[in-house]
Amino acid sequence: MSEPTLETDFASFKDGVYDAIIHGRKAPVTELRPGYIRSQPTGHYYNRGYDFGMTIYSDLMEEEE
Numbered sequence: 001m002s003e004p005t006l007e008t009d010f011a012s013f014k015d016g017v018y019d020a021i022i023h024g025r026k027a028p029v030t031e032l033r034p035g036y037i038r039s040q041p042t043g044h045y046y047n048r049g050y051d052f053g054m055t056i057y058s059d060l061m062e063e064e065e
Helices: 007-023 044-064
Strands: none
Touching: 007 044
């Protein structure tokens, strides 16, 4: 697998991280903003970002306890 180099790949990765850390879940397709680069939260880089973000989210929740 190659590194993400396209703007859409990075945007998808960042969207996944954001959804995990801020919401603690994947964004449903109905919540996507107009003009969004990502058409739905199912792409490879979105999932990689989501997994990374959930790791951070879990660590934050453990620190709060």
